[in-house]
Amino acid sequence: MEKDKQYKVIGICTTVCRFILAVVFIFSGFVKAIDPMGTQYKIQDYITAFGWTDVFPDYFAFCASMLLGMLEFCLGVYLFFGIRRIIAPRAVVLIMALMTPLTFWIALLNPVSDCGCFGDAVVLGNWTTFWKNVVLLAMSIVVLKWRKHIFPLVTTRFDWVIALYGFLYILGMEIYCYRELPVFDFRPYHVGANIREGMEIPKGEKPSKVETRFILQKDGVKKEFTVDNYPDSTWTFVDSKLVVVEKGYEPSIHDFEIIRWEDMEDITDQVLSDENYTFLLIAHQLSLADDSAMDLINELYDYCLTNGYAFYALTASEEEDILKWQENTGAEYPYCITDDITLKTMIRSNPGLMLLKGGTVIRKWGKNSFPDEYQLNAPLDKLLIGSIDRRSFVHRMVQVVAWFVFPLLFCCLADLWWERYRNRPRKENETGF
Numbered sequence: 081m082e083k084d085k086q087y088k089v090i091g092i093c094t095t096v097c098r099f100i101l102a103v104v105f106i107f108s109g110f111v112k113a114i115d116p117m118g119t120q121y122k123i124q125d126y127i128t129a130f131g132w133t134d135v136f137p138d139y140f141a142f143c144a145s146m147l148l149g150m151l152e153f154c155l156g157v158y159l160f161f162g163i164r165r166i167i168a169p170r171a172v173v174l175i176m177a178l179m180t181p182l183t184f185w186i187a188l189l190n191p192v193s194d195c196g197c198f199g200d201a202v203v204l205g206n207w208t209t210f211w212k213n214v215v216l217l218a219m220s221i222v223v224l225k226w227r228k229h230i231f232p233l234v235t236t237r238f239d240w241v242i243a244l245y246g247f248l249y250i251l252g253m254e255i256y257c258y259r260e261l262p263v264f265d266f267r268p269y270h271v272g273a274n275i276r277e278g279m280e281i282p283k284g285e286k287p288s289k290v291e292t293r294f295i296l297q298k299d300g301v302k303k304e305f306t307v308d309n310y311p312d313s314t315w316t317f318v319d320s321k322l323v324v325v326e327k328g329y330e331p332s333i334h335d336f337e338i339i340r341w342e343d344m345e346d347i348t349d350q351v352l353s354d355e356n357y358t359f360l361l362i363a364h365q366l367s368l369a370d371d372s373a374m375d376l377i378n379e380l381y382d383y384c385l386t387n388g389y390a391f392y393a394l395t396a397s398e399e400e401d402i403l404k405w406q407e408n409t410g411a412e413y414p415y416c417i418t419d420d421i422t423l424k425t426m427i428r429s430n431p432g433l434m435l436l437k438g439g440t441v442i443r444k445w446g447k448n449s450f451p452d453e454y455q456l457n458a459p460l461d462k463l464l465i466g467s468i469d470r471r472s473f474v475h476r477m478v479q480v481v482a483w484f485v486f487p488l489l490f491c492c493l494a495d496l497w498w499e500r501y502r503n504r505p506r507k508e509n510e511t512g513f
Contacts (some may be wrong), residue, residue: 094229097219101172102160104216109153111199112145113254115262117428119145122196129191150250151175157246159223161488162232163239169224176217183210200266238495242488249484261428261446263480264473268332269426269434269441272468276352276439278333285329335422338394341402341415351392352439357460358390361413363431364423366397366405370430374409376450377431381413383456396420435465442468 112119123141127133155175158168183195187206195209204212223230234242257263265271268278281287293304296315305311338348351358361377363369384391393415395402402415427434429446436442443465445451451465460466 105156112149153250288328289326361393
């Protein structure tokens with residue numbers, strides 16, 4: 081009797097751990113898949129923090145981003161449906177065994193601000209991430225040890241269909257979101273967001289106190305100094321950094337600044353307070369930007385001149401790259417300098433296009449979907465693209481989930497029907513009817 085109870089307890093624990101791991105891995109893989117460039121940037125941060133920039137080629141971070149999203153999502157699907165019961169638990173244990181000590185090291189040294197395990201959807205602190213991984217590692221060991229208690233939701237005849245569709249679904253999602261833009265935008269520059277409001281600090285809240293530290297060198301010795309104790313000219317400047325002296329309220333947008341390139345004037349307020357439409361061409365590095373849509377961009381600039389709309393190209397590129405871009409594309413629009421990380425956060429495309437009105441993000445386009453002359457056949461206030469896309473988060477979520485759930489549900493129901501159909505002659509023979 082005690083063995084039966086023990087057997088049931090083990091079965092329940094294994095099932096609970098299995099489904100928790102499945103949901104976490106599916107969610108983690110999905111948020112990476114819908115933002116492959118964001119995951120790529122985070123992996124690049126890790127490579128830089130480890131000092132491995134000379135070891136890995138530039139395309140490594142992108143390939144790792146695509147593979148990591150697919151791997152986590154597929155393993156989550158395997159666990160959820162109870163298929164690949166030998167491979168999946170072992171792979172999950174291996175991943176958690178690698179990630180747990182890695183996140184412990186990150187929590188201790190804090191080389192990156194957050195792990196990025198759930199993208200921008202759920203941002204966890206480094207210590208929270210470590211303890212989360214400790215729990216998941218323990219669960220994965222339970223599932224591996226008692227994997228015989230994993231009951232499949234489909235028969236072995238249909239498990240390959242589930243595995244194949246899960247892989248094709250997440251691969252298609254990654255390709256679509258890379259070519260276009262993420263289907264869900266969790267960043268503060270999403271459509272409908274007001275950039276000025278995102279920069280404000282609520283009444284009663286205190287901003288963080290930041291201090292500039294200067295790293296100087298003298299006689300081979302490096303030391304840090306502040307503005308108050310800055311030394312004499314015998315010290316040589318090496319570098320500078322910003323240090324948070326006192327943590328306070330940090331707005332969701334805290335580093336947005338537009339500096340006009342031709343005269344280095346700050347025009348941030350001018351752009352955000354303009355109640356007319358403003359187009360922002362965003363290319364964080366022009367030397368890496370795709371110039372295949374330059375004819376469309378030049379036509380868009382002409383459209384803005386005709387209709388009285390402002391148009392700026394925002395970049396973090398050096399002067400040499402800007403001049404080269406102008407020469408190669410024949411671009412005549414004005415350029416502005418903005419922080420590189422800010423531009424990568426604003427839009428996951430190089431180049432990308434953003435439409436503002438009164439500081440509110442109206443529309444965003446990736447490099448493969450810039451509006452053309454057929455869409456821009458009238459002033460923006462008379463066009464659909466001149467208004468905010470009103471499709472809600474729930475509406476898009478239902479669409480995305482439906483494309484995954486309904487085909488799999490159909491497979492499960494077909495499998496169940498076939499199983500009953502196969503067993504029907506056997507039952508009729510046993511009953512004599």
